[in-house]
Every structure is written in C-alpha cells, then in structure tokens.
C-alpha cells in the first residue's frame with residue numbers, strides 16, 4: 056500500500072528537497088502548494104494539489120483523496136524584512152494557515168505532524184549557543200508566528216492527541232547534489248544565492264547588511280545547515296512519530312557559526328572568483344548571532360549533518376546555480 060505524506064510547500068526550496076528524499080525513502084509525497092512562492096517545475100516526485108491553506112474545504116478534499124498518514128508542513132511566508140513591514144500578513148497567513156491545516160488533519164484522522172519552525176523563535180540572545188531549552192523570545196512577526204504555531208501544536212496534542220515533531224531550522228543552504236532541485240526564490244533575499252548571483256554577474260553586487268555588529272568581524276553570524284541533511288532529520292522525525300515516541304522539538308544546525316564575511320571568503324575558495332561587495336546598513340529585525348546546539352537531534356534521532364561543511368554547501372549551491380535547471 057502506498058504511504059502518502061502531505062507536504063505543504065512541496066513546490067518550494069526546502070519542501071521540494073523533502074519530496075525527493077521522501078520518495079527515495081518509499082513514501083509518496085503529495086504536495087499542497089498555492090504556488091505563490093513555489094514552482095510547479097519543482098514538483099517532480101509525487102502529485103501536486105494546488106490550493107491555499109486558507110481554504111479549509113480544499114484541504115478537506117485533499118485529505119479525503121490521499122488519506123495521508125502524516126503531514127510535513129513547510130508552507131509559510133518567511134522573510135524577516137517583510138514581517139517587520141507587514142506583521143498582519145504574517146500572523147494571518149502563517150498562523151491561520153497552520154490552524155486550518157491542523158484541524159483538517161485531525162478531522163481526517165491524521166495525527167502525525169512534522170513542522171518546519173525556525174531559530175527566529177529564539178530572537179537575539181547575545182552569542183549563546185541555542186538549544187531546545189533556550190528561552191524563545193522572537194523579535195519579529197515571522198518568529199512570533201512560528202512560535203504561535205509551535206504552541207498551537209502543543210495545545211492540539213494535549214486536547215486531541217496530535218503528535219508533532221517540531222524542527223527549528225538555523226540557516227538552510229546548499230542544494231540537491233544531483234541537481235534535480237535547488238534554491239530559487241523570487242525575490243531572492245538569502246545570502247548564499249545572492250552572493251552566487253553577484254559572482255556570476257546576474258546581479259551587480261552583494262550588499263553586506265551591517266558591519267558594526269558586536270562579532271569577530273562586525274558582520275552577523277549564522278549557522279548554515281545543508282538542506283539534504285535537514286530533510287534527513289525530517290524523515291527521522293517521521294519515523295519517530297510512526298514509532299509512537301510522542302511530540303518533541305529539535306534544533307537543526309551544526310553548532311558552528313560563520314560571519315557574513317566568512318561566508319564570502321568561502322565562496323571565493325569554491326568558485327575561484329571575487330564577490331563584488333558593497334557595505335550597507337543593518338537589515339531591520341536581524342539577530343546578531345544564531346548558532347544551534349543540535350545534540351538532541353544527533354542523540355535521539357541518530358542525525359548526522361554530514362554534508363553541512365560550509366565549503367560543500369556553497370559548492371552544491373554553485374553547481375545548482377550553474378545548471379540548466381536554475382533560472383535565476
């Protein structure tokens with residue numbers, strides 16, 4: 056019997072990698088996506104159901120058709136800058152969307168739920184390594200909306216038996232090494248793809264956002280994790296739920312932070328080319344440093360972030376950028 060997993064946001068960067076890995080693990084990923092920021096062409100590993108999380112009737116239809124045994128919920132809006140300008144949209148799309156999805160899932164008898172959360176739920180905590188026991192003090196409506204969903208999952212777990220695995224991502228980077236899917240956002244806002252576009256002449260330059268942060272070189276520090284490693288943790292999370300181990304939250308990062316300037320230096324090494332740079336102001340809402348302690352995922356899920364060496368992640372992203380599949 057086919058084992059269907061409903062993958063919301065399966066047409067996006069992380070969701071499309073999830074579909075690939077789920078397919079290889081013997082599941083049928085059913086993508087639910089409104090294609091607002093995702094790409095029809097990225098849905099290669101299972102069926103696409105176009106729809107919006109705001110549309111409960113459409114969700115009910117999709118649950119009835121495929122009878123998924125679990126949900127992986129990636130669909131969300133996720134740009135800190137936009138969240139600062141327009142918090143209402145973040146609350147509406149992310150929180151109401153998740154509420155509809157959780158209720159539809161429970162109504163269909165599907166009680167296993169894997170949720171894509173974020174280190175943005177922690178806010179800015181002065182250089183400490185963040186783990187599942189750290190206080191969650193989000194700085195912006197994006198982080199707050201994700202934290203609200205985490206809390207909602209807890210409530211539905213207590214009252215209705217929903218089992219959830221929550222993954223708090225640090226900075227996801229890299230691409231499928233086989234080049235079938237990769238990172239492509241429009242507009243692009245993320246450091247590594249923007250940097251590669253600047254190297255490739257697709258953009259005039261990269262702007263470094265802020266050089267006066269209290270860090271070793273004045274630029275922000277992030278913990279970058281390979282998208283394929285991240286998704287392997289999700290499959291392990293699914294198996295955790297299948298084994299009836301209950302609800303749990305896990306941080307996914309490498310425990311090592313790199314500054315923006317260090318990322319740029321690694322990209323020179325990978326591409327043998329210079330990055331045209333201008334130094335700009337800080338970006339509103341950015342935390343100084345976000346670094347993960349992922350020992351829980353390593354210990355309890357048997358996770359190994361084997362591909363998450365920064366040079367390797369940039370090399371995979373660069374290969375994707377130069378492939379015919381990247382249309383940036």
Ligand code: UDP
Nearest residue numbers: 244245246247249262263264275315338341
């Ligand atoms: N960044 C930058 N220039 C850019 C985009 C990002 O200097 O054009 C910095 C940003 O301030 C942050 C880091 O790169 O410190 C990673 O940003 P990204 O948007 O990739 O991910 P985020 O940390 O916001 O999730």
